Amino acid sequence: MLDMGSDPYSECSFTAFFNNKNNNKIQRRFTNQQIESLETIFQTESKLEPRKKLQLAKDLGLQPRQVAIWFQNKRARWRSKQLEKDYNILKASYDSLSSRYDLLSREHQSLTHQVNKLREGIEKKAKSCSTGETSYNSMEEKVSDADSNMKQEYIEDEKMNNNNMGFVENCKNVECWDDLECDQWWDLWS
DNA sequence: CTATCGTCTCCCCTTACGTCA
DNA sequence: AATGACGTAAGGGGAGACGAT
Numbered sequence: 001m002l003d004m005g006s007d008p009y010s011e012c013s014f015t016a017f018f019n020n021k022n023n024n025k026i027q028r029r030f031t032n033q034q035i036e037s038l039e040t041i042f043q044t045e046s047k048l049e050p051r052k053k054l055q056l057a058k059d060l061g062l063q064p065r066q067v068a069i070w071f072q073n074k075r076a077r078w079r080s081k082q083l084e085k086d087y088n089i090l091k092a093s094y095d096s097l098s099s100r101y102d103l104l105s106r107e108h109q110s111l112t113h114q115v116n117k118l119r120e121g122i123e124k125k126a127k128s129c130s131t132g133e134t135s136y137n138s139m140e141e142k143v144s145d146a147d148s149n150m151k152q153e154y155i156e157d158e159k160m161n162n163n164n165m166g167f168v169e170n171c172k173n174v175e176c177w178d179d180l181e182c183d184q185w186w187d188l189w190s
Numbered sequence: 191c192t193a194t195c196g197t198c199t200c201c202c203c204t205t206a207c208g209t210c211a
Numbered sequence: 212a213a214t215g216a217c218g219t220a221a222g223g224g225g226a227g228a229c230g231a232t
Contacts (some may be wrong), residue, residue: 028221073219
């Protein structure tokens, strides 16, 4: 243990203790053993009772104030590291949510596009159902072509999006889109 | 009862030094 | 050897708790 002078608790001898008289450099670092003991106690209690602080200071050959300061600085360092950890956890969570949002956003865009296409198809079908017999043959051909194209495009889109919504399955189960009646279209859609 | 004062402890920010690349 | 970045012991100030008067 270091010689702390005749009155180790006076301000003067305290300063003398920390000033090396030979080279005027201040002794700052604690020894490995001191730090090891402090760390061990900090793991079980981050705040010291006054009595325990005095005892620890005595055991380690330090001033009680030094022990108190060490615990204060240690708590600050611990909070800082904890903050860093919390930040990383939050950032990972945000990144995950952000990518999921992007995915859903693209999916939404694709589905909106498909809905618009299907609406157009429904409108065409509705028109063809309400028109007279005279123009039926030519309209049937047009709608039939449109239906085939829509069906193909829709399935391609779904393949690209890897979407498993039930609507796709329904579409695939329709054996002949050309034979769909107006109400069947609506059933399929709804 | 309450207002005031002194003391202690905490937190936060900053400073000064030690260490290392 | 010089230097800049980083870690750490300690200083200082403000705030809150608590006991004594």
